[in-house]
Amino acid sequence: AQKVTQAQTEISVVEKEDVTLDCVYETRDTTYYLFWYKQPPSGELVFLIRRNSFDEQNEISGRYSWNFQKSTSSFNFTITASQVVDSAVYFCALRAASGTYKYIFGTGTRLKVLA
Amino acid sequence: SAVISQKPSRDICQRGTSLTIQCQVDSQVTMMFWYRQQPGQSLTLIATANQGSEATYESGFVIDKFPISRPNLTFSTLTVSNMSPEDSSIYLCSVDGALPSGNTIYFGEGSWLTVV
Numbered sequence: 006a007q008k009v010t011q012a013q014t015e016i017s018v019v020e021k022e023d024v025t026l027d028c029v030y031e032t033r034d035t036t037y038y039l040f041w042y043k044q045p046p047s048g049e050l051v052f053l054i055r056r057n058s059f060d061e062q063n064e065i066s067g068r069y070s071w072n073f074q075k076s077t078s079s080f081n082f083t084i085t086a087s088q089v090v091d092s093a094v095y096f097c098a099l100r101a102a103s104g105t106y107k108y109i110f111g112t113g114t115r116l117k118v119l120a
Numbered sequence: 121s122a123v124i125s126q127k128p129s130r131d132i133c134q135r136g137t138s139l140t141i142q143c144q145v146d147s148q149v150t151m152m153f154w155y156r157q158q159p160g161q162s163l164t165l166i167a168t169a170n171q172g173s174e175a176t177y178e179s180g181f182v183i184d185k186f187p188i189s190r191p192n193l194t195f196s197t198l199t200v201s202n203m204s205p206e207d208s209s210i211y212l213c214s215v216d217g218a219l220p221s222g223n224t225i226y227f228g229e230g231s232w233l234t235v236v
Contacts, residue, residue: 038223038224040224040225042227047229048210048229048230048232049227049228049229049230050163050212050214050227050230051227052224052225052226052227055223055224096162096163100223102223106151106153106168106216107165108165108225110162110163111162112161112162113162
C-alpha cells in the first residue's frame, strides 16, 4: 500500500528563519514520483516540484530546496529565509510511475510565517 | 502547464439541491480527475473522468451522488447531487499534464461549496 506521512500539522516561524517540512512515504513500487504542492489561502494548489525515484539529486530553486533520500523514504522541503508570502498549506504526494494514475497526498503541513 | 478554469469558484447551496461544477482546460489532456478537500483536510480522489465513457470512481464515491461527464479532451463536469452540509468542501479539478509535462497533475482554482 502507498502512504504519505506529513507528521508536522502546523509550523510557525518568524520571517527570515529557515524551515523544513518533512515528508515520509511508503511504497512497494520500484519507480515512482514524489511531489510538493503549495496551497495558499486562496485555495488553489500550486505545483512546486516533481522528483523521480531514480534521481536522488537534491534540488534548489531560489529559496526552496528539496532533499530526497531513498534510504529513509523521505522527501523533505526546506524554505530558506522564509517570507510572509510563504504562509500556506504544503502537501507532499506520491504516485507510482506506471500502472495507476492515482496520487496519494499527505495530510499537509500548515506553515505560518510571522512578520 | 495547462491552464485549468473552474466554475463556479464559490457557491452557497441549499440542502437537497444539486450543483454542477465545470472544468475547462486550455489544451487537450489525457487524464482528468476530480478531488474533494473537506475543511482542514487533505485531498481525496473522487473519480477519474474518462473521455467518452463512464468515470472511474474511488471507494466511497458513487455515480448517483457525483455524476461526472467528460465529452471531450478539454472539458469535464462534476455534479454534487442532493447536497447535505457534509458535502461542504473544496472541489478540485485536476489534469495530468499535457505533453511534454506528463506525469504531473495540475489543479484548477477549486470550487468552494458551502451547503446550508
